[in-house]
Amino acid sequence: MKTVACIIARTVSTRLPIKVLRDLTPGTTMVDFLVQRLKTVQQIDEIYICTSTQPVDDVLEDVAIRNKVKLYRGSEDKVIERMIDVGTSENADIVLRITADNPFTTTEYIDDQIQFLIDNELDYSRIVEVPIGASPEVIRFSALKDCYSKMDPSVSEYLMLFLFEPKTYKCGVLQVFEEDYSNYTVTVDTPIDLVRTKKVLEIFGSHDITLKDIIAIYKDASHDLPVTQFAMAGDVKLPYGKMVSVAEFSEDMNRRKQNSIIKKVYE
Numbered sequence: 527m528k529t530v531a532c533i534i535a536r537t538v539s540t541r542l543p544i545k546v547l548r549d550l551t552p553g554t555t556m557v558d559f560l561v562q563r564l565k566t567v568q569q570i571d572e573i574y575i576c577t578s579t580q581p582v583d584d585v586l587e588d589v590a591i592r593n594k595v596k597l598y599r600g601s602e603d604k605v606i607e608r609m610i611d612v613g614t615s616e617n618a619d620i621v622l623r624i625t626a627d628n629p630f631t632t633t634e635y636i637d638d639q640i641q642f643l644i645d646n647e648l649d650y651s652r653i654v655e656v657p658i659g660a661s662p663e664v665i666r667f668s669a670l671k672d673c674y675s676k677m678d679p680s681v682s683e684y685l686m687l688f689l690f691e692p693k694t695y696k697c698g699v700l701q702v703f704e705e706d707y708s709n710y711t712v713t714v715d716t717p718i719d720l721v722r723t724k725k726v727l728e729i730f731g732s733h734d735i736t737l738k739d740i741i742a743i744y745k746d747a748s749h750d751l752p753v754t755q756f757a758m759a760g761d762v763k764l765p766y767g768k769m770v771s772v773a774e775f776s777e778d779m780n781r782r783k784q785n786s787i788i789k790k791v792y793e
Contacts (some may be wrong), residue, residue, distance in 0.1 A: 535626035606682035628659040630712040634670035649695035659713030
């Protein structure tokens with residue numbers, strides 16, 4: 527089974543300009559950091575930085591060369607088309623979708639996640655009850671192609687909502703903690719997120735940080751980290767501008783989880 531990791535990356539961002547090229551540690555940008563973490567996963571055969579053909583993203587060619595990974599440049603807005611083209615060119619069986627603004631994607635569980643998908647003949651798997659931005663998406667390429675044939679590619683930034691749907695695809699979820707940490711966040715969308723991420727790495731003092739390490743740092747009040755949790759209020763944006771409350775969105779995610787194959791891997 528050939529597995530290809532697709533890092534979805536653009537340099538255009540509004541709240542935190544050129545965020546994927548910001549340093550997390552001296553000399554190591556966010557996307558550098560993520561690539562090096564993915565290189566520790568045994569079952570990943572190829573890593574691609576998947577970006578657009580826009581001139582503003584030219585700099586990501588240098589990032590790919592520096593990290594000795596492959597680069598694909600395609601549609602500016604249709605993320606799924608970039609993944610389809612990469613999967614087709616590599617004759618992939620499994621593709622991973624990871625966004626470049628999630629540097630703390632939990633790489634330590636990806637081998638288990640891939641094997642879980644293979645053993646159970648799943649179309650899609652993710653890790654649940656972990657912070658926002660922690661779980662990669664592991665997708666059978668045949669399911670991704672089927673999804674592409676049925677959806678509007680212009681809304682593929684919401685790809686998770688189409689694939690993590692047990693009514694349509696055979697889904698599986700890993701639970702890696704007994705406690706639910708889904709009210710935390712490890713994604714980097716804002717300047718405050720960047721400050722928090724840098725501080726976590728300063729506290730830990732190593733690039734070999736795991737999700738358990740991050741949560742332990744979050745729970746230690748003496749560190750006084752900014753914005754480790756998100757407010758359980760407001761609205762969540764869905765495709766085509768539809769808005770639902772956070773409570774409604776959480777209820778729907780729980781419905782998807784409960785109708786998936788669930789595997790607990792914590793001790």
